[in-house]
Amino acid sequence: MAEHEAAREQALDAAERLFYGRGVQAVGMDAVRDASGVSLKRLYRLFPSKEALVLQFLRRRDERWRQALARHVDAYTAPDDRLLAVFDRLHTWFCEPDYRGCAFVNSFGELGGVSAEVADQARRHKQAFRDYLAALVEDSGLPAELTDQLFLLAEGAITTAAITGTAAPALHARTAARLLVRAHRQHAPAVPDSVP
Template sequence: MPDREAAQDQALRAAEKLFYSHGIRAVGMDAVRNASGLSLKRLYQLFPSKEALVLQFLSRRDRQWRQALAHYVDTHTTPEERVIAVFEWLHTWFSEPDYRGCAFINSFGELGGTSPEVAAQTRRHKQAFRDYLVTLVTATGRPATLGDQLVLLAEGAITTAAITGTAQPATQARDAARLLMLTYAQHNQAHPDVGQ
């Protein structure tokens, strides 16, 4: 019998694939048992309820998603390149054959109204992404308000790509981000004292 940590990982890998592919409500604990190879008794020892499993799935997804994004962005040198790299990474993500949009938006859509914990985890994930992108933007010398605008571009691209089944929204959002960055840079050159 696998130790607790290995069994949790086994269950979470199975649950993530099922929840992300089919939706949370459509997947019962029996399906997770079958996909993970763990007994139902063992599953409930590890996760006392389906909601506990969902919350762990979201926590793991948050950590992995943000690490993958940061790892990609960190391969770029200049502050401007690092901002644009966010949208390039989104394009790569959208191009994955099993892309179904944001797991947090999907989970919030299914459970946000009935599970305060799922709603809170979704808000924390989105806030962490916003904070990260704003940090990248302010490192270019541009204001945090531009970061907020780019977050909306990214979030719109994430949803649109899921609906349309194409990675094109990432390219469109990247181009819009470049234009906004350029506009702010030109505005600051023309009005260097504004916003000081």
Template sequence: MDNGEARSRVLDAAEELFYGQGIQTVGMDAVRSASGVTLRRLYQLFPSKGALVEAYLLRRDARWRDSLAAYVDSVDAPPRERVLAVFDWLRGWFEEPGFRGCAFINSFGELGATSPEVAEAARRHKEEFLRYVTGLVAVTDAPAPAGRHVALLAEGAMTTAALTGSSAPAGEAREAAALLLDAAARGGRGAPGAGRSAPPNR
């Protein structure tokens, strides 16, 4: 087994264990057993558990975002529908066996206060997701702030789906995003706060 294959097997095992059971409860021995890579080889590839956790998060980030982008790119529809396709992809993810929410929120909750590497990986993942969603919204008729609002709806759907064990939040967030985009495209008519009278001049 060359280093490339060994590394992939270790990361595959680490991802299943860390995501499924939590990072702090899984030791390097468990990763060794699940991967079939000797402990000595494991530590040659990843000198510490922290290094393995960081590699796991970096690879998961790339795979997650690539999968989302590939799905959205496959949607041959106007820009508004491509934004809403994000929620269709989320629904499919929520329905996968073993879904436990966002790996980056989970890891930040476990280790964000003590591991700068984990905190940075989580922040970077969320920043890239926000950048992606705002990019999709930017080519619709909605103004720029709508991109952040749509991303927040997606983030809320992820958290709610993890807590409830249901994929329904993806559809509910999709409906909210559609309303938001339509209201924003009309210049904010019907958006929260729209139509309020301005405070009188004093």
């Protein structure tokens, strides 16, 4: 069982590097075999089709991406700092040498029109990210409408950073997020004094 799991992880590690680095359609199962050292026969026993491998790559990436974000944000306690920490985490991610944008957007662009499961996986990832932001906004006591504003800032930064090859969009998005948070705080309705 340990050998089976090790081969599975080797294959997924190789698939992630290749799919994320080159694109899903440009990478065949032979390339995954060569990069992972897992035989083609075993590869197909682990993942009965390339689509199955793509879906597992996306599921694992979703889990790891969201865990890394939560670990970063959890280092902060003040609600507004936690919101802005999302953009700090994006900046760290954009600075990684192999950054090529969002694997889910990339996969959706390549396969979303022909694979309902890939499209669904991309939608679930984006919804989970939005739900995470919504929880941070709720914890901060700010209006729910801020969620979609922050979500769009983050998503725009992710795409712009990939296209421009710079991490600066995370800093611009953070500045805009800070201004939005401040504006919502200034326009929050006053809490009435309690009636004696």
